[in-house]
Amino acid sequence: xQSVTQPDIHIxxxxxxxxxxxxxxxxxxxxxxxxxxxxxxxxxxxxxxYFSGDTLVQGIKGFEAxxxxxxxxxxxxxxxxxxxxxxxxxxAVRLRDTGRRALTFGSGTRxxxxx
Amino acid sequence: xxxxxQSSRYLVKRTGEKVFLECVQDMDHENMFWYRQDPGxxxxxxxxxxxxxxxxxxxxPEGYSVSREKKERFSLxxxxxxxxxTSMYLCASSSPIYKETQYFGPGTRLLVL
Numbered sequence: 001x002q003s004v005t006q007p008d009i010h011i012x013x014x015x016x017x018x019x020x021x022x023x024x025x026x027x028x029x030x031x032x033x034x035x036x037x038x039x040x041x042x043x044x045x046x047x048x049x050y051f052s053g054d055t056l057v058q059g060i061k062g063f064e065a066x067x068x069x070x071x072x073x074x075x076x077x078x079x080x081x082x083x084x085x086x087x088x089x090x091x092a093v094r095l096r097d098t099g100r101r102a103l104t105f106g107s108g109t110r111x112x113x114x115x
Numbered sequence: 116x117x118x119x120x121q122s123s124r125y126l127v128k129r130t131g132e133k134v135f136l137e138c139v140q141d142m143d144h145e146n147m148f149w150y151r152q153d154p155g156x157x158x159x160x161x162x163x164x165x166x167x168x169x170x171x172x173x174x175x176p177e178g179y180s181v182s183r184e185k186k187e188r189f190s191l192x193x194x195x196x197x198x199x200x201t202s203m204y205l206c207a208s209s210s211p212i213y214k215e216t217q218y219f220g221p222g223t224r225l226l227v228l
Binding site: 034036046049090092094101106108 | 119
């Protein structure tokens with residue numbers, strides 16, 4: 001079945017450490033890919049997106065993500081985490097050239113930042 | 116900037132009540148969506164609308180209906196609220212101009228007693 005997987009439910013990193021959040025999808029063709037962040041009690045904010053072209057995309061708040069077709073992955077990275085990055089992160093996909101306009105979301109990764 | 120607003124941040128309702136959740140977007144987006152979010156389940160699509168008065172069921176439409184009388188407004192209706200509809204409800208909008216990138220409102224946390 002087509003799906004989006006975020007294998008890490010919860011990650012804890014120290015402030016200043018690097019971060020990588022994993023996302024894998026299982027679709028036949030490359031979908032449009034998104035990362036969103038949700039602070040406690042808030043809606044989702046778009047961090048970055050990949051449609052085509054350069055496989056390394058830059059987003060807001062110092063985040064980047066790399067699309068790897070061979071691994072069906074779109075992992076989110078940040079070189080140095082700040083305490084304000086503590087939040088829940090969602091990977092999402094949208095199939096190209098289909099009638100489905102909605103996104104399919106992974107189940108999320110909650111990031112905790114230790115001082 | 117895209118702005119999506121939702122009428123309430125928190126709602127407390129009783130079982131059996133009819134509940135209306137309102138969402139308004141100011142970017143003239145064609146598409147609007149309602150999701151519910153539950154711990155460990157991510158976001159699940161309830162309904163979406165691709166034009167005024169047009170709607171399609173999402174993955175979990177049971178117990179919900181929607182209304183879109185104006186392009187900027189999309190309402191989610193719980194005809195008879197039940198305790199298993201206690202959840203966070205998120206509205207989003209998108210446009211094919213932006214390859215359907217979705218922009219979200221702040222969410223409504225609904226508690227059904």
